[in-house]
Amino acid sequence: MKKKKFYFDKDTGDLIPVKKSKRNTAKLILSVVFLTLFFSAIGTALGYHYLVKPKTYGQAKLANELEKMELQYRLLNKKFEQTQSVLSDLEERDDNIYRSFFELAPVPNEVRKAGFGGTDRYANFSDLTYSDLVTETSKNLDIINKRLVVQSKSLDDVLVAAKDKEEMFKHIPAIQPVSNKQLNRMASGYGMRLHPILKIGKMHWGTDFAAPTGTPIYATGNARVKVAGNMGGYGNVVVLDHGYGYETLYGHMSRIKTRKGQKVQRGDVIGYVGSTGLSSGPHLHYEVHKDGEKIDPISFFYDDVNPDEFKVLFEKSQKMTVSLD
Missing domain, CATH: 1.10.8 (Helicase, Ruva Protein; domain 3)
Structure with missing residues (x-):
C-alpha cells in the first residue's frame, strides 16, 4: 500500500493529504525533455562523437581520406x-x-x-x-x-x-722533346741571344737542348705531321700540327723519322738530334706556336717536370746568353 503524503496547515493545525496534479506531472515531463536536449547539445559541442552518429560509413571514410590527402600534399x-x-x-x-x-x-x-x-x-x-x-x-x-x-x-x-x-x-705540348732527367741538357732559352755563327744579337724563338747526335726526339703532344724536310737555317725539320691553334717545330735533326700527313702521339720518336742548317753543334732547336705566334716553350713542360725541376730549367734557360743556332 502506497504511503500518502501530507502537508501541515499552520492556519488550522491539521495534516492535509497531498493530491497529485496533472499540471505538475506535465511540468515534470517537460523538465526531463528539456534537460535531455540540453545535455545532448552540450555533448555535441564538446565533441563527444558517440552522442551524434555519422550520417553514413562512406561519408566518414571519405572525410578521413581527405584529411590524409591534405597532410600528404x-x-x-x-x-x-x-x-x-x-x-x-x-x-x-x-x-x-x-x-x-x-x-x-x-x-x-x-x-x-x-x-x-x-x-x-x-x-x-x-x-x-x-x-x-x-x-x-x-x-x-x-x-x-x-x-x-x-x-x-x-x-x-x-x-x-x-x-x-x-x-x-x-x-697540347706538355713534355720536353728530348730525355732530360738530369736537367743538364738545357742550352739556351727563349729571348734575345747572340747568334753563334752570325755573331749578332737575334731573337731566339725557341729552346735549345744540347745532346749527342742520334739522341731520340719525341713528339710533345698528339698531332699530325705538317712538315717533314729541310728548311734552310733550321736544317732538317719536323713541324707538328696539334690542333687547337698549336704547332711545334723541331730543328737541326740528323735524321727525320716521320713523313708529312702522318699522325703521331705524345712520346713517339719523330727524329734524331743533329747539327744540320745554321748550327754550332749537335742540339735540338724546339719552338711552340699558338695561333701563329711563337711563344716560350718553357711553359709547356708541365707534364714532364715538378715545380722544383721547372724552376731549375727556367733559371738555366735564362742564364745562357748565346744560342746554339
Whole structure:
C-alpha cells in the first residue's frame, strides 16, 4: 500500500493529504525533455562523437581520406622546397665552376626559370576540395621538371666539353722533346741571344737542348705531321700540327723519322738530334706556336717536370746568353 503524503496547515493545525496534479506531472515531463536536449547539445559541442552518429560509413571514410590527402600534399610541397634548394645549389655550381672551367657561358637565368605561358594550366583544379593545395603541388612539379630539363642539357654540354678538353690536353705540348732527367741538357732559352755563327744579337724563338747526335726526339703532344724536310737555317725539320691553334717545330735533326700527313702521339720518336742548317753543334732547336705566334716553350713542360725541376730549367734557360743556332 502506497504511503500518502501530507502537508501541515499552520492556519488550522491539521495534516492535509497531498493530491497529485496533472499540471505538475506535465511540468515534470517537460523538465526531463528539456534537460535531455540540453545535455545532448552540450555533448555535441564538446565533441563527444558517440552522442551524434555519422550520417553514413562512406561519408566518414571519405572525410578521413581527405584529411590524409591534405597532410600528404603539405608534406609533398615541403619536399619540393627542399629539392628546389638543392637544385639551386647545383645550378650555381654548374654556372660558376663546371661551365667556367670548360670555358662555357653560364646558362641565362631567364632560360633556367622561364615561365610556361599559354592558357591557365591549372584551371581544372578550381572545383576540387583542396584546389589550392593541388594547384600549388602541380606548379612546383612543373617548375622542377623544367629546371631539371635545363640542368640536364647543361650537364650534357659540360660532358661534351670535358671530353673535348681531355682530347685537347692530349694534343697540347706538355713534355720536353728530348730525355732530360738530369736537367743538364738545357742550352739556351727563349729571348734575345747572340747568334753563334752570325755573331749578332737575334731573337731566339725557341729552346735549345744540347745532346749527342742520334739522341731520340719525341713528339710533345698528339698531332699530325705538317712538315717533314729541310728548311734552310733550321736544317732538317719536323713541324707538328696539334690542333687547337698549336704547332711545334723541331730543328737541326740528323735524321727525320716521320713523313708529312702522318699522325703521331705524345712520346713517339719523330727524329734524331743533329747539327744540320745554321748550327754550332749537335742540339735540338724546339719552338711552340699558338695561333701563329711563337711563344716560350718553357711553359709547356708541365707534364714532364715538378715545380722544383721547372724552376731549375727556367733559371738555366735564362742564364745562357748565346744560342746554339
